[in-house]
Amino acid sequence: MSRERLIVIGGDAAGMSAAAKVRREDAQREIIVFERSPHTSYSACGIPYLIGGLVEETEKLIERSPEVFRDQYAIDARVRHEVGAVDPARQRVRVRDLATGEEFDEAYDQLLIATGASPFCPDLPGREGVGIYGLSTLQSGIRVQMALAEERPRQAVVVGGGYIGLEMAEALVRQGLKVSLVQRGPQVMETLDPDMGSLVSESLRRVGVILYLAESVTGFETKGGRVRAVVTDQRTLPADLVILGLGVRPNSEMAAAAGLELGVQGAIRVNSRQQTGVAGIWAAGDCGETYHRVSRQPFYVALGTVANKQGAVAGINLAGGYATFPGVVGTAVSKICQYEVARTGLQEREIRALGLEFAAATIKTRTRAGYYPGAGPIHVKLLAERGSGRLLGGQIVGMEGAAKRIDVLATALTAGMTVQELVDLDLSYAPPYSPVWDPVQTAARQLI
Amino acid sequence: MSRERLIVIGGDAAGMSAAAKVRREDAQREIIVFERSPHTSYSACGIPYLIGGLVEETEKLIERSPEVFRDQYAIDARVRHEVGAVDPARQRVRVRDLATGEEFDEAYDQLLIATGASPFCPDLPGREGVGIYGLSTLQSGIRVQMALAEERPRQAVVVGGGYIGLEMAEALVRQGLKVSLVQRGPQVMETLDPDMGSLVSESLRRVGVILYLAESVTGFETKGGRVRAVVTDQRTLPADLVILGLGVRPNSEMAAAAGLELGVQGAIRVNSRQQTGVAGIWAAGDCGETYHRVSRQPFYVALGTVANKQGAVAGINLAGGYATFPGVVGTAVSKICQYEVARTGLQEREIRALGLEFAAATIKTRTRAGYYPGAGPIHVKLLAERGSGRLLGGQIVGMEGAAKRIDVLATALTAGMTVQELVDLDLSYAPPYSPVWDPVQTAARQLI
Numbered sequence: 001m002s003r004e005r006l007i008v009i010g011g012d013a014a015g016m017s018a019a020a021k022v023r024r025e026d027a028q029r030e031i032i033v034f035e036r037s038p039h040t041s042y043s044a045c046g047i048p049y050l051i052g053g054l055v056e057e058t059e060k061l062i063e064r065s066p067e068v069f070r071d072q073y074a075i076d077a078r079v080r081h082e083v084g085a086v087d088p089a090r091q092r093v094r095v096r097d098l099a100t101g102e103e104f105d106e107a108y109d110q111l112l113i114a115t116g117a118s119p120f121c122p123d124l125p126g127r128e129g130v131g132i133y134g135l136s137t138l139q140s141g142i143r144v145q146m147a148l149a150e151e152r153p154r155q156a157v158v159v160g161g162g163y164i165g166l167e168m169a170e171a172l173v174r175q176g177l178k179v180s181l182v183q184r185g186p187q188v189m190e191t192l193d194p195d196m197g198s199l200v201s202e203s204l205r206r207v208g209v210i211l212y213l214a215e216s217v218t219g220f221e222t223k224g225g226r227v228r229a230v231v232t233d234q235r236t237l238p239a240d241l242v243i244l245g246l247g248v249r250p251n252s253e254m255a256a257a258a259g260l261e262l263g264v265q266g267a268i269r270v271n272s273r274q275q276t277g278v279a280g281i282w283a284a285g286d287c288g289e290t291y292h293r294v295s296r297q298p299f300y301v302a303l304g305t306v307a308n309k310q311g312a313v314a315g316i317n318l319a320g321g322y323a324t325f326p327g328v329v330g331t332a333v334s335k336i337c338q339y340e341v342a343r344t345g346l347q348e349r350e351i352r353a354l355g356l357e358f359a360a361a362t363i364k365t366r367t368r369a370g371y372y373p374g375a376g377p378i379h380v381k382l383l384a385e386r387g388s389g390r391l392l393g394g395q396i397v398g399m400e401g402a403a404k405r406i407d408v409l410a411t412a413l414t415a416g417m418t419v420q421e422l423v424d425l426d427l428s429y430a431p432p433y434s435p436v437w438d439p440v441q442t443a444a445r446q447l448i
Numbered sequence: 449m450s451r452e453r454l455i456v457i458g459g460d461a462a463g464m465s466a467a468a469k470v471r472r473e474d475a476q477r478e479i480i481v482f483e484r485s486p487h488t489s490y491s492a493c494g495i496p497y498l499i500g501g502l503v504e505e506t507e508k509l510i511e512r513s514p515e516v517f518r519d520q521y522a523i524d525a526r527v528r529h530e531v532g533a534v535d536p537a538r539q540r541v542r543v544r545d546l547a548t549g550e551e552f553d554e555a556y557d558q559l560l561i562a563t564g565a566s567p568f569c570p571d572l573p574g575r576e577g578v579g580i581y582g583l584s585t586l587q588s589g590i591r592v593q594m595a596l597a598e599e600r601p602r603q604a605v606v607v608g609g610g611y612i613g614l615e616m617a618e619a620l621v622r623q624g625l626k627v628s629l630v631q632r633g634p635q636v637m638e639t640l641d642p643d644m645g646s647l648v649s650e651s652l653r654r655v656g657v658i659l660y661l662a663e664s665v666t667g668f669e670t671k672g673g674r675v676r677a678v679v680t681d682q683r684t685l686p687a688d689l690v691i692l693g694l695g696v697r698p699n700s701e702m703a704a705a706a707g708l709e710l711g712v713q714g715a716i717r718v719n720s721r722q723q724t725g726v727a728g729i730w731a732a733g734d735c736g737e738t739y740h741r742v743s744r745q746p747f748y749v750a751l752g753t754v755a756n757k758q759g760a761v762a763g764i765n766l767a768g769g770y771a772t773f774p775g776v777v778g779t780a781v782s783k784i785c786q787y788e789v790a791r792t793g794l795q796e797r798e799i800r801a802l803g804l805e806f807a808a809a810t811i812k813t814r815t816r817a818g819y820y821p822g823a824g825p826i827h828v829k830l831l832a833e834r835g836s837g838r839l840l841g842g843q844i845v846g847m848e849g850a851a852k853r854i855d856v857l858a859t860a861l862t863a864g865m866t867v868q869e870l871v872d873l874d875l876s877y878a879p880p881y882s883p884v885w886d887p888v889q890t891a892a893r894q895l896i
Contacts, residue, residue, distance in 0.1 A: 013884070046819055046879050060819035293874075304884050305877040326872050333876035342876055371494055371508035404849065407856045407875045407886070414873055415863035424774050425862055426741075427855045428781035428790055429753045431494050436461070436752050438855070 003028055006318060007093055007108035009083045011035030012042065012137075013307035014285025014314070015114030016064065016077075021315025023073045029319070031075045032106065034095055036082035037139045040066050045304055047141035048164070051148065052171030058142060086111065086258040088278050110280050110318055113255055113268060114311065117248035117286035117302045126220030129227035134244040135164055144243070148175060153241035157181070157230040159217050161188030163334040163341075165245015166200070169209045170337055172241070180210040180237050181245075182217055182230065189341060191332060192395050193348045195362065196381050199397045203337040212237075248302045250287045263289040265300040272324040274314040282318065284310035291327030294345050294392060294413055295354055301328060330393070331410045333403045340403030344410040345393030348383065357386040361446035365439045367401040369431035378402045380443040382409075382419065389418040389447065394440065401433065405440050419447040451476055454766060455541055455556035457531045459483030460490065460585075461752050462733025462759035463562030464512065464525075469763025471521045477767075479523045480554065482543055484530035485587045488514050493752055495589035496612070499596065500619030506590060534559065534706040536726045558728050558766055561703055561716060562759065565696035565734035565750045574668030577675035582692040583612055592691070596623060601689035605629070605678040607665050609636030611782040611789075613693015614648070617657045618785055620689070628658040628685050629693075630665055630678065637789060639780060640843050641796045643810065644829050647845045651785040660685075696750045698735045711737040713748040720772040722762035730766065732758035739775030742793050742840060742861055743802055749776060778841070779858045781851045788851030792858040793841030796831065805834040809894035813887045815849040817879035826850045828891040830857075830867065837866040837895065842888065849881065853888050867895040 006022060008015045011033045019031050033040070041063040049055045066077040084103075085094040092105045119134025121127050131153070133144050147153065156172045158165045161183035172179045181188070181204065187197030188204065188211065201211055212232060220242065221229035230237045250267040252260075260276045260283075263269040267289040270276055274284045285307035292299035306328055316323035333342040351358050360383050368375035376399025383393040394409035396402050412422055422444040429436050437445070454470060456463045459481045467479050481488070489512040497503045514525040532551075533542040540553045567582025569575050579601070581592050595601065604620045606613045609631035620627045629636070629652065635645030636652065636659065649659055660680060668690065669677035678685045698715040700708075708724045708731075711717040715737040718724055722732045733755035740747035754776055764771035781790040799806050808831050816823035824847025831841040842857035844850050860870050870892040877884050885893070 043817060043819070043879065043884070045877070045884075046817060049820060049879060054821055055819050303877070305875070308884055309872070328874040331874045331876045333878045333881060335878060335880045340881075344874070344876070369491060369494060371491070371503045372497060373502055401849075401852065403878075404852060404876060404881055405855070407853070407873075408859050410874050410876065411856050411859040411863070411865075414869070415859070415865070417859075417863070421862070424757070425855075426776040426779045426792070426858050427753070428779045428792070428852060428858065429493070429751070430781045430783060430851075431491065431497060432783045433781060433788075433852055436491070436493075436756050 003030055004109040005030040005032065005107065006110045006112065007106060008033040008112045008114060009093065010114035010116055010285070010287070011040035011066070011077055011079065012044070012114070012116060012285070013304050014311035015112060016041045016069065017308050017311025018112050018114065018284060018315035018318060019069070019075050020073055021312050022319045023075060025316070025319030025321065033069070033075060033077040034081040034083050035077065035079045036098060037137045038079050039138045040064060040069060040077050040079060042138040043304070044136060044138065047135055047138065048167035048171045050141055051145055051168065052174040058138070061138060083254065086254060086281070088258055088281060091280065108280070110282065112314055112318065113281065113283040113287060114285045115251035115254065115287040117250050119244045120246045120249050121244050122246070124217065124219045126222045126227065129220050129222035130225050131227040131240060132220060132242040132244065135168065136248060147241065151240070154178060155239050156241040156243065157237050157239040158243045158245050159230065160245035160247065161185070161190070162245050162247050163189065163332065165243065166204065166336045167334060168243045168245060169204060170207065173207050173209060177241070179208070180212060182212045182215050182232055182237070184214070184216050186214050191343050191347065192341070193381065196379065196395045196397055199379060200336050200339060200341055203339045207337045248286065250300065252287050255283065255287070264298045267300045272326065273317045274310055274325060275317070282314050284314040290325070293327045293329050295350065299328065301330070303332065329410050329413045331406060333406060338399065339397050340400065342396045342403040342406035343394070344406050345391065345413045346383065347393055347395070351383060351392055356392070358383045358392055359386055359447055361443050363439065363443045363446060365442050366435055367399050368433060369435055372431040374400070376400060378439050380439045382443045382447060384419045384447045389420055391417055391419055391422060405438070408440055419444040423448060451478055452557040453478040453480065453555065454558045454560065455554060456481040456560045456562060457541065458562035458564055458733070459488035459514070459525055459527065460492070460562070460564060460733070461755035462762070463560060464489045464517065465756050465759025466560050466562065466732060466763035466766060467517070467523050468521055469760050470767045471523060473764070473767035473769065481517070481523060481525040482529040482531050483525065483527045484546060485585045486527050487586045488512060488517060488525050488527060490586040491752070492584060492586065495583055495586065496615035496619045498589055499593055499616065500622040506586070509586060531702065534702060536706055536729060539728065558730065560762055560766065561729065561731040561735060562733045563699035563702065563735040565698050567692045568694045568697050569692050570694070572665065572667045574670045574675065577668050577670035578673050579675040579688060580668060580690040580692065583616065584696060595689065599688070602626060603687050604689040604691065605685050605687040606691045606693050607678065608693035608695065609633070609638070610693050610695050611637065611780065613691060614652065614784045615782060616691045616693060617652060618655065621655050621657060625689070627656070628660065630660045630663050630680055630685070632662070632664050634662050639791050639795065640789070641829065644827065644843045644845055647827060648784050648787060648789055651787045655785045696734065698748065700735050703731065703735070712746045715748045720774065721765045722758055722773060723765070730762050732762040738773070741775045741777050743798065747776065749778070751780065777858050777861045779854060781854060786847065787845050788848065790844045790851040790854035791842070792854050793839065793861045794831065795841055795843070799831060799840055804840070806831045806840055807834055807895055809891050811887065811891045811894060813890050814883055815847055816881060817883055820879040822848070824848060826887050828887045830891045830895060832867045832895045837868055839865055839867055839870060853886070856888055867892040871896060
């Protein structure tokens with residue numbers, strides 16, 4: 001085998017999964033990874049726990065450092081190197097060493113774009129103020145951690161009630177800050193239907209987060225370049241720390257400039273092998289598009305699980321093997337204050353947008369046999385297609401042991417099961433883990 | 449609708465699920481339930497927790513009393529009434545009132561046999577000794593609880609390492625007894641492969657249970673009618689309390705005497721609507737046979753989940769509706785000392801008995817992200833068919849959060865998924881619940 005060169009742009013989940021996979025399959029390949037932050041292979045999902053003090057050392061969030069990749073994988077992982085442009089015709093990338101400012105070109109035989117995503121911030125007055133943070137990279141988490149330690153902010157406003165915003169609101173309460181959260185919609189966690197989202201809103205209020213629902217941020221007040229308040233369409237909220245929790249956007253500008261096709265939400269379009277439309281260029285992770293197996297449409301989601309899987313698929317293909325990524329069913333889970341919160345499949349508005357009709361059932365039961373110590377409430381909502389009874393989606397909010405039940409629904413969705421088939425599943429039962437009918441089956445029984 | 453009479457023999461999970469279902473569908477039906485114990489609708493699975501002191505009151509294990517059935521469901525639930533014979537030709541049952549000794553015949557239009565199962569005790573010398581207990585009914589649990597309180601036994605021997613035996617061993621340790629356990633096989637929990645069972649053996653030793661593995665009980669020493677030791681093929685173990693944990697046998701003698709066909713392990717043969725071969729007679733729960741969806745063979749299992757489901761199916765059919773029970777995939781779960789223990793599908797010896805070939809993978813990982821507080825070990829073993837990669841079975845032993853993951857495997861088995869399809873599932877991930885690759889997927893990745 002000739003010594004071909006693979007260049008990977010981005011050194012987190014997708015990029016490093018792919019690089020490591022190629023190395024395992026092909027000892028000869030030259031592999032260079034350019035990562036603009038100082039870190040490789042870290043758990044971005046762990047950042048709220050770092051900031052909240054549940055995880056004590058930053059290093060614990062790093063799975064493998066650049067040195068490990070260099071020494072154990074013979075992967076030339078160069079952090080603080082930013083790729084600014086891709087030239088598909090000449091098969092080169094333009095790289096800038098952020099330490100020295102030096103720029104240089106590097107040629108590739110194959111290129112994997114794994115540039116991730118960035119926190120979304122609408123173009124509002126004052127948005128450049130110091131003290132306004134989005135969270136995506138480990139570096140961004142460390143910046144917030146340092147701000148907490150050095151500037152001792154007392155009043156935080158979280159803008160947006162997605163899962164990162166909510167996890168951060170909880171983390172900041174833990175650190176003793178007064179925390180407000182502004183959310184445009186009627187409830188937080190808009191990936192749930194509002195009836196389920198209201199349970200999450202309530203759990204945040206219970207720990208002291210002040211919620212401003214159905215309210216829009218119109219700008220930020222700054223003084224001497226520092227943020228001092230968040231302005232909404234209804235009030236001005238003093239703030240010395242602002243967290244953006246409005247979701248992320250794929251880092252796909254460079255790919256677009258190189259002529260690659262973009263898809264949903266501006267994510268890089270790929271086929272199921274993670275190939276872009278340009279020969280030799282692949283994409284994986286938060287910068288790329290995926291496919292929704294329930295809606296049967298292109299889809300965008302930024303999650304570590306998906307990035308890891310897509311990276312592994314890209315790696316196998318780049319190593320000369322054959323693998324495809326079949327897509328997602330929309331599964332996500334989070335821990336918000338007292339509640340475990342999970343969802344999969346389609347929610348009501350997604351189903352309506354597809355022109356489908358559905359029946360819904362919501363039940364409240366217990367996480368364990370009622371008599372077993374520690375049994376707590378669990379709410380399960382299921383959505384099934386009218387007529388066929390085919391499961392379309394599920395949402396769970398409940399105490400310890402609630403969340404991972406979503407995986408049964410994710411598996412059932414993947415298999416195209418009906419609610420009757422869900423009722424018929426041979427799920428496990430013992431008093432410490434479940435009532436005799438598992439809560440997901442209790443919900444399904446309402447729909448048959 | 450004419451006022452037909454349904455007689456149900458047995459007032460626990462299957463019988464009362466069916467009776468309640470019929471009542472909901474048919475307000476007119478006359479429904480009589482005969483139950484020989486003093487209780488209806490109780491959680492037999494809760495007995496070890498009652499005896500171990502985790503559940504404080506017996507009443508908490510009772511879901512609905514005979515009075516509730518009488519008053520709220522208009523079901524004539526007669527406890528302490530034993531049915532001794534069924535006469536299918538005359539459509540009558542012979543009933544004995546255990547309080548008065550009075551015997552009488554009762555005619556039925558439809559009959560549901562839901563007589564449950566009884567602890568197995570081999571025909572060994574001394575087996576009638578006082579102080580030897582099997583556990584099945586709530587009454588049997590209360591008897592052990594009373595023996596503990598009144599006789600203050602100090603040395604217990606559990607015969608057999610099935611899940612009831614193990615849960616009881618742990619409960620008795622909690623109550624301060626010295627507990628030994630004799631098990632014929634090389635490890636406890638023979639529904640797991642021995643490599644996984646050995647983890648459970650270890651967890652029992654850690655709480656102080658003395659295990660005698662690969663050892664057979666040959667009899668019991670008694671004195672004055674009371675048990676004083678368990679004799680094995682290798683030693684004599686002093687005991688003032690003996691628990692039989694050798695599994696159960698279906699209570700099907702009366703059905704056989706009435707001419708009903710028996711199947712696997714002497715369980716009453718039924719079709720998927722829970723009908724026996726005799727017109728008007730149905731059977732459900734631990735007394736009846738079921739079907740294994742993975743082995744595609746008739747199967748016997750005594751579990752509350754199955755009894756509830758079969759009871760509901762029988763009830764729908766008895767009420768004039770149409771429902772079928774599609775069978776089980778062999779799912780079971782238990783909590784044994786520090787471990788959550790779960791299994792589904794086929795284990796190695798079951799696969800071999802079918803003449804199939806398989807590949808196995810066992811992995812050890814963590815229940816949560818490694819850096820998240822409370823992450824504990826989890827062992828997952830998967831078995832997949834050679835060539836096709838079709839999942840055949842799974843076993844899980846691990847700390848908190850481990851067990852219910854078996855439900856993903858049970859769902860995947862039901863759908864006939866391959867290990868590749870398992871890897872491709874969109875399972876949930878957040879640091880408090882899982883590593884980024886769920887442990888079941890980490891195991892599946894070893895098999896592709």
